Amino acid sequence: MRSAACDRMKGIMNIKAKTIGTNGHLFSTKELVSLLVPVILEQFLTALMGTMDTVMVSNVGSAAISSVSLVDSINTLIIQIFAALTAGGAIVCAHYIGKGDSKGANHSARQLIFIVAAISSAVTVLFLIFRFPLLHLIFGSVEKDVMQNAEIYFFYTALSYPFISVFSAGSAIFRSQENTHLPLKAAIYSNLLNIGGNAVLIFGFRMGVRGAAIPTLLSRIYGAVYVLVCLRRPGQTVVIRDYAKIRPDSGNIARILTLGIPSGIENGFFQLGKLAVQSTVSTMGTISIAAQAMTNVLENLNGMAGIGVGIALMTVVGECLGAGRKDEAVYYVKKLTMVAELLVSISCLLFWLLTKPITALAGMEPASAAMCFSLMTYISIVKPVVWTLSFVPAYGMRSAGDVKYSMTVSCISMWICRVTFCIFLVHRFHMGPLAVWIGMFTDWTVRGLFMSLRFHSRKWLKHNVI
Secondary structure (H helix, E strand, O other): OHHHHHHHHHHHHHHHHHHHOOOOOOOOHHHHHHHHHHHHHHHHHHHHHHHHHHHHHHHHOHHHHHHHHHHHHHHHHHHHHHHHHHHHHHHHHHHHHHHOOHHHHHHHHHHHHHHHHHHHHHHHHHHHHOHHHHHHHHHOOOOHHHHHHHHHHHHHHHHOHHHHHHHHHHHHHHHHOOOOHHHHHHHHHHHHHHHHHHHHHHHHOOOHHHHHHHHHHHHHHHHHHHHHHHOOOOOOOOOOOOHHHOOOOHHHHHHHHHHHHHHHHHHHHHHHHHHHHHHHHOOOOHHHHHHHHHHHHHHHHHOHHHHHHHHHHHHHHHHHHHOOOHHHHHHHHHHHHHHHHHHHHHHHHHHHHHHHHHHHHOOOOHHHHHHHHHHHHHHHHHHHHHHHHHHHHHHHHHHOOOHHHHHHHHHHHHHHHHHHHHHHHHHHHOOOOHHHHHHHHHHHHHHHHHHHHHHHHOHHHOOOOO
16 A cells, blocks of 8 residues: 555656656747657658568568558557557556546546556457458458468457557556657567568468468557556656556546547548448459558658657647646647658658569569559659548647547548549549549548648647546
């Protein structure tokens, strides 16, 4: 009892030192760098796990890479929904920490672990029961060998949903208390396990798609266990012990879900739109599917630095508003958006230069590799111009509790621009995979315009999170 009380007191003292002991801005440049760099690296490593599955399994053949890409579009949907739910919990924790309420932060963190574990386990059970009709409903027109590989890969990755969601929740809790180094360590260890397992099972035991799926499952189990163990350590702002004794608190869960559900709907509809587009791409043949799959991977990677900045921005804005510093919240949204713009521009150039070496290393067929390079050229030109404003400021506004506006704008823009416009271009002008990216560029532009208007209106600052 005395040890637990001491831990709580240390957490409270750490919070007060942060809030009272700094002059001027709440975060110094050194503190921002210390916060940003691990989050950005973690996002790259998290994305790398799916990327390495795609790249390493591509040596098995086009059917294998196509199946992994198709299933990952479903997996990304689920993972993004849970990431939004965990973000809701992290926002609540950050506000309590900014306010100096260690007890509230700890209680919210416990409820977050409970709710994501419960929901993700239920989703896994449902997906495993209905996996065959689900895959045939979404990708029923693909070739037989692609579907067979997809069924195998989906089985193992669906088993990992509870573990990736708990890892996401634990990482979000650490980030909310400005500890971004520990989630980075977990991501490094998980990736090493995944890549090593892929190498052994794919190339050593010739297990094909199954050889990519099993290490992914094991690495996600490891990540979840790692963060849960580390959350037990004394002396942190948030310390969680006795996981089996956590009981649901309807009020706190409602607060988390109020923030998480709109973002989850936004992310869910976003990924459903991608699935709708993916279904259109799946009718274009294996060459186009493989080219689009690798383009998706590379485009995802060249945006990871911007996403990392956005995730760190949630912690920064949450603490500022918890401490009652609205002007600083505005300041940091502007500052970190400019940082994200610079990083995205550099990333786009870097991955454009790496596209040909990567497609060659992946053993892609020449026609698919050429198509991928063409698509990446368009992306590398357009993305630095319009992407940042459409995504990064929205992270800060969500952290202020302004989640419904972002959800509404994102869903409408995505379905009109990204989905409907894309399908129109495919069926009316027979454009192929380029239609996907024209629709996406349009979506980014429209979304960025509305997010900028919302930010400058300051209406996003009028919410009460706690």
